[in-house]
Amino acid sequence: MIRFDNVSKVYTRGARPALDAVDVEIERGDFVFLVGSSGSGKSTFLKLILREERATSGDIWVAGRHLNRLSNWRVPQLRREIGAVFQDFRLLPNKTVYQNVAFALEVIGKSRRDVKATVPEMLELVGLAGKERRLPHELSGGEQQRVAIARAFVNHPPILLCDEPTGNLDPGTSVGIMRLLDRINRTGTTVLMATHDDEIVDQMRKRVIELKGGQLVRDQDRGVYGLETV
Amino acid sequence: MRLRFIMGEVWNGLRRNSTMALSVALVTFVSLTFVGAAALTQMQVQQLKDAWYGQVEVSIFLCPPDSYEDNCAAGPVTTAQEDDVIAVLEEGNVSELVDTVYVETRDEVYENIVAADDSGVYAQLEPEDLAPVLRVKLHDPEEFQVVADATAGLPGVETVYDQREVFDDLFSLLNSATILAAALAGIMMLTAILLITTTIRLSALSRRRETNIMRMVGASRSLIQAPFMLEGAAAATGGALMAIGGLWLAVRYFVEGWLTSSIAWVDYISRDDVWAVAPWLIVAAVGLALIASLLTLKRYTRA
Numbered sequence: 001m002i003r004f005d006n007v008s009k010v011y012t013r014g015a016r017p018a019l020d021a022v023d024v025e026i027e028r029g030d031f032v033f034l035v036g037s038s039g040s041g042k043s044t045f046l047k048l049i050l051r052e053e054r055a056t057s058g059d060i061w062v063a064g065r066h067l068n069r070l071s072n073w074r075v076p077q078l079r080r081e082i083g084a085v086f087q088d089f090r091l092l093p094n095k096t097v098y099q100n101v102a103f104a105l106e107v108i109g110k111s112r113r114d115v116k117a118t119v120p121e122m123l124e125l126v127g128l129a130g131k132e133r134r135l136p137h138e139l140s141g142g143e144q145q146r147v148a149i150a151r152a153f154v155n156h157p158p159i160l161l162c163d164e165p166t167g168n169l170d171p172g173t174s175v176g177i178m179r180l181l182d183r184i185n186r187t188g189t190t191v192l193m194a195t196h197d198d199e200i201v202d203q204m205r206k207r208v209i210e211l212k213g214g215q216l217v218r219d220q221d222r223g224v225y226g227l228e229t230v
Numbered sequence: 231m232r233l234r235f236i237m238g239e240v241w242n243g244l245r246r247n248s249t250m251a252l253s254v255a256l257v258t259f260v261s262l263t264f265v266g267a268a269a270l271t272q273m274q275v276q277q278l279k280d281a282w283y284g285q286v287e288v289s290i291f292l293c294p295p296d297s298y299e300d301n302c303a304a305g306p307v308t309t310a311q312e313d314d315v316i317a318v319l320e321e322g323n324v325s326e327l328v329d330t331v332y333v334e335t336r337d338e339v340y341e342n343i344v345a346a347d348d349s350g351v352y353a354q355l356e357p358e359d360l361a362p363v364l365r366v367k368l369h370d371p372e373e374f375q376v377v378a379d380a381t382a383g384l385p386g387v388e389t390v391y392d393q394r395e396v397f398d399d400l401f402s403l404l405n406s407a408t409i410l411a412a413a414l415a416g417i418m419m420l421t422a423i424l425l426i427t428t429t430i431r432l433s434a435l436s437r438r439r440e441t442n443i444m445r446m447v448g449a450s451r452s453l454i455q456a457p458f459m460l461e462g463a464a465a466a467t468g469g470a471l472m473a474i475g476g477l478w479l480a481v482r483y484f485v486e487g488w489l490t491s492s493i494a495w496v497d498y499i500s501r502d503d504v505w506a507v508a509p510w511l512i513v514a515a516v517g518l519a520l521i522a523s524l525l526t527l528k529r530y531t532r533a
Binding site: 090151 | 232234235439440442443444445446447448449450451453
């Protein structure tokens with residue numbers, strides 16, 4: 001589903017690479033934690049998958065597409081295969097819960113009937129049924145993140161990228177979010193989650209990829225957060 | 231669905247940035263009013279030329295007795311010389327340019343001069359002191375110089391006179407007015423492009439969160455840019471409509487209402503001419519907005 005072949009990324013010539021010869025493969029339906037300290041290359045890793053950045057060297061395949069050869073006008077198609085969730089939720093403040101989720105379908109040209117059928121289903125899945133008319137500021141942090149997840153998943157993309165989705169949430173709320181992501185993963189969706197949250201990683205016991213200084217230093221099935229072995 | 235979505239975004243954008251939309255509409259209004267005024271002035275000049283040049287003639291004065299002109303040193307024009315000049319006009323190289331040649335006889339010339347003379351200065355004149363004048367109408371009065379070159383200097387021709395010279399000062403004044411209006415219009419158009427560029431940039435910046443989300447969920451670049459372009463185009467079109475309205479009112483009340491009754495002998499432009507200019511002003515407005523959008527959006531709504 002996602003494959004990095006000897007991928008490096010250098011932002012400015014002469015500087016230390018943000019990613020350095022990374023080889024990794026993530027299969028369909030995997031749940032993977034991407035861990036590492038700030039500046040280790042996690043964000044670059046995610047940006048490369050979304051084709052927000054291009055690799056300096058090496059090859060990247062995502063959802064059957066060779067990103068090195070993907071023309072700019074095909075990038076939107078790639079992004080429809082990837083849902084993205086962020087630490088700061090990134091909701092539209094003047095749109096209701098329903099409208100925020102519907103927005104993702106409207107901009108890719110789904111019919112009104114599709115939107116009407118899919119959005120309530122998705123809000124039910126994330127546990128927000130009955131709160132369709134609320135505005136984001138009327139929701140708790142956890143609820144806002146659920147809206148963001150609903151928006152990312154409403155199109156049923158095969159890949160869900162989560163960049164610190166629990167970073168702004170208290171531990172109790174984070175558990176709820178992780179349960180939701182686990183549930184989405186069980187539908188066959190590949191989930192790749194960048195995180196600093198050691199408790200969650202230790203509890204979930206999923207595959208862990210660790211980056212350090214741009215290099216892949218650990219790729220471990222059923223791993224924990226802090227173990228540093230190569 | 232997408233069209234609905236885009237129109238919804240355009241409406242929201244205009245509503246949220248109503249003051250910016252108004253400023254774009256107003257600057258477009260002012261600049262296109264200048265453009266329209268320049269176009270209408272030029273149309274007026276053309277109309278006057280068509281009307282007046284159609285009436286004016288080239289006059290070929292033949293040599294009278296006692297002329298001081300060098301070309302008349304041999305004495306007054308003879309009938310043979312007169313026939314030669316007419317032959318050049320009607321059968322020579324310039325015949326294609328000539329519409330009609332009318333020979334004003336000595337007696338007619340005399341009558342015209344005396345009739346127009348209130349002072350009595352010409353009362354001493356006799357028809358025999360004068361020479362016939364050839365009044366030549368051209369198909370295209372602009373070709374005067376060719377006809378003048380072909381006839382001036384022929385034996386028996388004293389001078390060739392183009393009545394257009396009477397109007398040339400007026401036309402050069404009107405042409406200067408057109409150039410001035412066009413120059414102002416150019417500056418105003420540039421101002422409009424700069425202002426629309428800034429407005430669209432601010433609009434794109436203020437909606438960055440929205441465009442980022444659109445990008446993330448796979449909206450195409452054209453879909454992301456379309457609302458901004460349409461907003462600019464809508465505001466500019468509003469300006470163009472105001473300009474058309476302004477020009478219509480000016481022609482209706484100033485030209486048709488006042489000038490026509492004050493200086494009646496001139497053939498003026500009408501409201502029909504405003505309607506002829508109107509579509510071009512709308513095209514110019516949309517063009518302005520599109521140029522401004524292209525200058526701005528590439529940078530602020532990347533793929």
